[in-house]
Amino acid sequence: MKGKFPLESQSMYPHYSLPIHRTPGYLLSVLLVRPRSFHADAWICIERLSPPLRLLGEENIPQSGPVLITFNHYYRHGFRAWWLALAIAAVVPQEIHFGMTNELTYPGKWYAPLGRVLSRWLLNRLAKMYGFTGMPPMPPREKDVKARAEAVRAMLTYAREHQDAILALAPEGEDNTPNGVLAWPAPGAGRFIGLLASAGYPILPVGAYEENGEFCLCFGKMVELKTPTGKSPEERDRMNALQVMQSIARLLPEGLRGEFEW
Secondary structure, three states: OOOOOOOOOOOOOOEOOOOHHHHHHHHHHHHHOOOOOHHHHHHHHHOOOEOOOEEEOHHHOOOOOOEEEEEOOOOOOOOOOHHHHHHHHHHOOOOEEEEEEOOOOOOOOOOHHHHHHHHHHHHHHHHHHHOOEEEOOOOOOHHHHHHHHHHHHHHHHHHHHOOOOEEEEOOOOOOOOOOOOOOOOOOOHHHHHHHHHHOOOOEEEEEEEEEOOEEEEEEOOOEOOOOOOOOOHHHHHHHHHHHHHHHHHOOOOHHHOOOOOO
16 A cells, blocks of 8 residues: 555545434433444444445454454544444454543543543443443543553453454554544553463554545554563563554555654
């Protein structure tokens, strides 16, 4: 994928819409925390895309686990991050266990205090409904140190107890840039991914972006982390993060790769 992505000239985007007619049943499931299939719900949303989702690297789509899907946190004004998870979940035939934020912070917004409270209520119920692992928001906050450690342990426990699982997370964890350019994850992300890799989960990178009016999802080949011995924990964390982000960058148009050229 060598062509340069014309960010400045991109003026047309896909049409995204949710199945509003299913809202009553969905809200009831949320209120009752009734288990649902995220794969099925995601497919209902993705099949409404116009034009349809464009898939690249279909031969690399995992049919079963163990595997850890790592994807970029693509962002632009008007694009909602949930479409990233919906697209991946829709095309992978097995249910995916996502690591998802449990709070939206709304930085700089007047309604941030109320928004944080409401989002915690909703996102925690969604995580329980779909069986996901909720994680504190990014960037890391000092008050979330204990909660983040507990979330990491919870996902590692799930990974070890479900050796055929497909896990998924976005290492960046937030909308780092206004135009979707790949950015460095927060410290600790590389170490976390390394722990999952050591638990027997090979890494499968996925690149998500919009191009020529289409929402595109590109599945790459499995990646094996290579971290030299004798490095400090901080160095291993940084090196793991670099390898993962470079593997995602290879699947993105040039204009979205940021500093992760190779």
